[in-house]
Amino acid sequence: TEGKPAAITQVTENPSGQRVVEIKKELLNEAVEVLEGSDKVTIRPEATGKSRFLVESQSAEALTDEDIELEDNKLYIKSGELKAQLKVLPDKASEKAISALSLYKVRDIRLTITEESPVYLVSGNQKATILGFIPAELEMSAEVNGETGEIIKINRPFWAFLTVPM
Numbered sequence: 001t002e003g004k005p006a007a008i009t010q011v012t013e014n015p016s017g018q019r020v021v022e023i024k025k026e027l028l029n030e031a032v033e034v035l036e037g038s039d040k041v042t043i044r045p046e047a048t049g050k051s052r053f054l055v056e057s058q059s060a061e062a063l064t065d066e067d068i069e070l071e072d073n074k075l076y077i078k079s080g081e082l083k084a085q086l087k088v089l090p091d092k093a094s095e096k097a098i099s100a101l102s103l104y105k106v107r108d109i110r111l112t113i114t115e116e117s118p119v120y121l122v123s124g125n126q127k128a129t130i131l132g133f134i135p136a137e138l139e140m141s142a143e144v145n146g147e148t149g150e151i152i153k154i155n156r157p158f159w160a161f162l163t164v165p166m
Contacts, residue, residue: 031043035073041075043055052064053066055068056090060090060106062093062110062111063111084146085118086146087149088120088145094120096142097120098122100154101126101140103124104124107123108124109122109123118146119145119146122144125139127166128164128166129163131162138163140154140160141155143155
């Protein structure tokens with residue numbers, strides 16, 4: 001399915017009678033708005049035409065290669081047999097990373113799934129000084145758990161210990 005835009009491919013009911021909407025990378029060229037709890041989420045194909053989704057909440061958007069499913073107003077991310085509920089939306093994951101890393105700019109948010117849970121990789125820039133007086137900009141990233149919002153891992157340049165955030 002490489003190179004095809006995203007689509008809703010199937011609407012079914014699960015055994016308890018709840019509506020299940022599968023969103024896969026195939027036919028549709030337009031955005032889909034859904035409610036995750038009380039939050040509005042927009043899912044749309046990436047503008048480049050590659051088989052990827054942008055999951056947008058408030059002012060933040062995360063790029064994912066995975067399939068998405070909406071079941072009983074709950075958003076799930078799927079990859080093969082793996083399926084996990086996305087309880088933390090991109091705006092909250094971004095806020096967590098900004099706070100933990102003192103980022104002044106978020107460059108990129110990616111969404112993937114591991115065996116345990118959905119994971120956001122939030123990359124951004126931090127203004128700092130090296131040895132307290134040489135201005136520098138550090139490229140940093142944080143992995144944020146998509147179910148709990150906890151920071152899983154922080155990635156910094158090896159020389160970050162020499163810097164002080166501004």
